Amino acid sequence: MEARKQPKQARSRATVEAILEATARVLVEDGYDALSTNRVAKVAGVSIGSLYQYFPNKESLVLAIVEQHTEEMMDMLRNAVTDLAHAPLDVAVRTYVRAIIEAHTVDPELHRALMMQVMHIGVELIGGINSTARQIVEGYLTLHLDELAITDVKTAAYVLVHAVEAVNHAHILEPDPPETEPLIEEVSQLVLRYLKG
Amino acid sequence: MEARKQPKQARSRATVEAILEATARVLVEDGYDALSTNRVAKVAGVSIGSLYQYFPNKESLVLAIVEQHTEEMMDMLRNAVTDLAHAPLDVAVRTYVRAIIEAHTVDPELHRALMMQVMHIGVELIGGINSTARQIVEGYLTLHLDELAITDVKTAAYVLVHAVEAVNHAHILEPDPPETEPLIEEVSQLVLRYLKG
Amino acid sequence: MEARKQPKQARSRATVEAILEATARVLVEDGYDALSTNRVAKVAGVSIGSLYQYFPNKESLVLAIVEQHTEEMMDMLRNAVTDLAHAPLDVAVRTYVRAIIEAHTVDPELHRALMMQVMHIGVELIGGINSTARQIVEGYLTLHLDELAITDVKTAAYVLVHAVEAVNHAHILEPDPPETEPLIEEVSQLVLRYLKG
Amino acid sequence: MEARKQPKQARSRATVEAILEATARVLVEDGYDALSTNRVAKVAGVSIGSLYQYFPNKESLVLAIVEQHTEEMMDMLRNAVTDLAHAPLDVAVRTYVRAIIEAHTVDPELHRALMMQVMHIGVELIGGINSTARQIVEGYLTLHLDELAITDVKTAAYVLVHAVEAVNHAHILEPDPPETEPLIEEVSQLVLRYLKG
DNA sequence: AATGAATGAGGGTTCATTCAT
DNA sequence: TATGAATGAACCCTCATTCAT
Structure with missing residues (x-):
């Protein structure tokens, strides 16, 4: 290519x-x-x-779109999360959950299409998003480790990122998803209770 | 007859x-x-x-495979979960998490292939799995509502099912996933702490 | 392929x-x-x-034609040359030269086309014809070595085969070639005088 | 002017x-x-x-290259052959054979490429080379007719030119050709014996 | 004189699908 | 019922050539 x-x-x-x-x-x-x-x-x-x-070929077309789209999403996420490192847990979690969900509103139809159709091209890139997210989360968890009921930061970050992601993806892909606001609250609780033990 | x-x-x-x-x-x-x-x-x-x-056509071929595969997976899930309705929370959660993960071991290579390549055909069916899972979980939650720190059973079930699913999918799709057993424990904690408040 | x-x-x-x-x-x-x-x-x-x-592809098409055509030519050549091993020099040479030239009359237009256009595919196959011809000639020369004014059979065969071939190809490719019969005689003389010293 | x-x-x-x-x-x-x-x-x-x-178009590009290349080759040939008209037969033949072969060393890779790939454009031009060569040879043969064992100058020139050419082309195109010097000698013998009868 | 963006006919090839045997 | 020959729309991609800048 x-x-x-x-x-x-x-x-x-x-x-x-x-x-x-x-x-x-x-x-x-x-x-x-x-x-x-x-x-x-x-x-x-x-x-x-x-x-x-x-x-140079068909794939590069789709790749360009995926790149552009993920770039936008990751920018949104990074912006929302700036200066959150020292925020209290409740604020941090809720902000993060909201940011993730809002990042997916950039162009939800395109995101849907890419998710559903393009996985075989985009897995690495999508993996890329998650690994970015994981770094962010790991950073926060490490910093606040003494307040938290977890020991293995890596696994915890892994679980949290994917859990949040998943709810969100379901939210996007499913024909009849729940309301957004209660969902944000509930996911936040999921994360908070887990972290607080 | x-x-x-x-x-x-x-x-x-x-x-x-x-x-x-x-x-x-x-x-x-x-x-x-x-x-x-x-x-x-x-x-x-x-x-x-x-x-x-x-x-009658190519799609029907793939559909048949997807149906067959999800049927097997849902059977496994249902079997593992039988008579769990009155089990204590810890047991129920751990059994469920393990069942979900084991259900994906029926034919993991096929599952991977279907996930990655065939999503555009299988989304409804995959949605089907989740809705089955949701019913199971909703049933349990409703039954144990007085011991739990949740109010909205539907949303809680939704969040839990997708969270568990997602970790699992990541586990299947990612090139370098964490160990299985610690993951099961950590996901179980995620769920338990959420439910216990 | x-x-x-x-x-x-x-x-x-x-x-x-x-x-x-x-x-x-x-x-x-x-x-x-x-x-x-x-x-x-x-x-x-x-x-x-x-x-x-x-x-399976375009090349195989042309290859099939070339193979078919060279097969026919080589058959003609082999037939014409059968039982010539012990023939006297004059007879052998004249028969051979005539055979070569007649072998190219199987389908001269096709031969012309293949020669002119397909060389980049057919060089090996065309090489094949010549190497067949060389073996025939070498065999004859070796058998009659004591009557001949040559010492290096291999080089002699090489020179003769290509010389005859070339005149023949020119005969086919050129717009305004000489008459066939005088040409056969003259080429035969070329070969004979060379061999007799 | x-x-x-x-x-x-x-x-x-x-x-x-x-x-x-x-x-x-x-x-x-x-x-x-x-x-x-x-x-x-x-x-x-x-x-x-x-x-x-x-x-003006692609063909003209290739044509220009072919023209340039054949021009160089014909120059070499003409130079090598100058003042050869009255040379004795042995000298003339050996010089000519060597000149032909050396003319092809101007840019042998280009020559090979042109031969193999471009024949369909170049045939006329390549024919041009041969007709130049034929004129040279015919001239010499006519001048020395009384010493030679031939009668038909035209056919003889035709045969000789192509025979020499062919050996040479084989020499260029074939993967595993004989040594050059023995080849020159042998081709010279081919020609000499033919001419001397 | 030079640039390079734009064109689109056409090339090789695949594959879901039909239907005569 | 089974076979496999036949179909042709559609696909990805190249390249000679033109023309506005």
Whole structure:
């Protein structure tokens, strides 16, 4: 997968933009199985040749979308969590849970599509998100270890991150999920009681 | 006078069996993208025509596999949980967590393949598992409501089931997961502390 | 390049036949650069899918033609040369030269096309013809070594075979070649005088 | 007042030069099938637009290379053969054979590439070489007709030129050719004995 | 004179599906 | 019932060529 041209002129940046948008749109509206390079090019209003001038193959298209999307999500998460290191447990947990859930509202339909259809490409990247999250959580737990009812910080972080993630994913993927606010509270309780012993 | 399973031709059953096995094998060994009806027929040692005699299209093939697999898993879960209704909380939780994890060992490679590649077909069915699990958990929680620190049984069940599921899925999908036994204990603690308040 | 189905029914043998004929025809009429699998399929009156049921890729198509063609040529050569081992030099040489030239009349247009367009695939096979020819010639030279003005049989065979071949190829490829009969005589003289010293 | 070579811009000449060199390089290193105008432009360090400023299409690129290459070869041949008209037969033949073989050493890799891949473009031009050679040989033969055992100068020249050419081509194309010096001697003998009768 | 973005016909190939035997 | 030959839409991708800048 050799790197393709980097756009230099304004025109080509617009082209790349259009292609990425079209990719996302096709993904959301028609699903991964309907994602063909020709379709994307058509939806983008661009020739198939142009598409291949900037993306060496189909996979790179999806990868670019996934990267862009996870980047946005991780930014949101990092921002929400800044200066939380010394916050009291209750605040920290609730903020974190809320941040996770809100991070998934960036483009929930795209997220849904990526989750459902693209796992086989995105597992590593998605793993990436979780490992970022785990580092954050581990950091906090280590700092507050003496107030907490846990001993194995690594396993605890692992369990917490995945538990929160999962509830959240279910929330996104399921047709008929519970209300958001009670859910946040309940997940927070799950985490808090676990940590407080 | 309950319905007997239709005897049909023994030959037919063998053919269907061979096709399903071939499907699973291809899925596990080569992945969803390499799953083609022609390939399955060849691996099954059956003509493509015969395949289409029993399965109207490709999707139905995969669906049959998913159904068969989830059926087995849910059976395991139900069995493990029988007569647990009046068990003490600690026992119930630990048994449940262990049952969930063991249910995923029925055919972990197939499960992995289905998870990673086939989500777009299987989400409803996978949702099905969870809703079964939720019913079980809701039942237990309702029965023990007076000993527990929760009020909203539905949300609590929802949170718990997904939290446990998620840790488990991570455990299956991740390249470098923690040890199983400490994980079971830690997840059990997560649940117990939550329930006990 | 995995082997594809071997035709079993009469129908499919006809299909393979049609495809090979179409390949030859396109090669002769339009040249190698115009040889596309789609074009061959169309000319053969066969769907592109059928073509790929019997030939794993484009190259195998051409290879099949080359093989078929060289097989025919080598058969002709071998037949013409049978029982020549003990023939007197003059007879042997003239027979050989004539045989070489006649072997190229099997399907001269196809030969021309293959020569001109397909060299990059066929070099080994063409090498094969020459090495067959060299063995024949070496055998004869060794047997008659005491009548001949040469010492290094291998080099002599090499020179002779290529010299004869070349005149012949020129004869085929050039737009305005000399008459065949005088050419045969002259080439025979070239060889004879060389061998007699 | 002979035509000067148009000075134009020095820059233009450099561009053309770079393009031709790139063409040859791609041809030699990657083969004809990998020769694309875009690739040539990139290797030449020139924009595709510039390439089309000097060469109307892909074919003209290759044609230019072939022309340049054959020009060099024919120059070498002519030089080696100058003042040979009145040389004795042995000298003339050996000089000629050597000259032909050395002419192919100008850029043997390029020659090989052109031979194997580009024949369909170059046949006429390659024919051109041979016809030059034939004129040279015919001239010599006519001049020395009384010493020689031939009558039909044209056919003899034809046979000789192609025989020598062929041995040479085999020498270039074959993976495991004989040593050069014995080959030269043997080919010279082939020619000499033929001419002397 | 030079650039490089854009084009799109066309190429090789796959695979779900049908249907005559 | 079973076979497997046949189909062809669709896919990913390349590359000669054009043209606005």
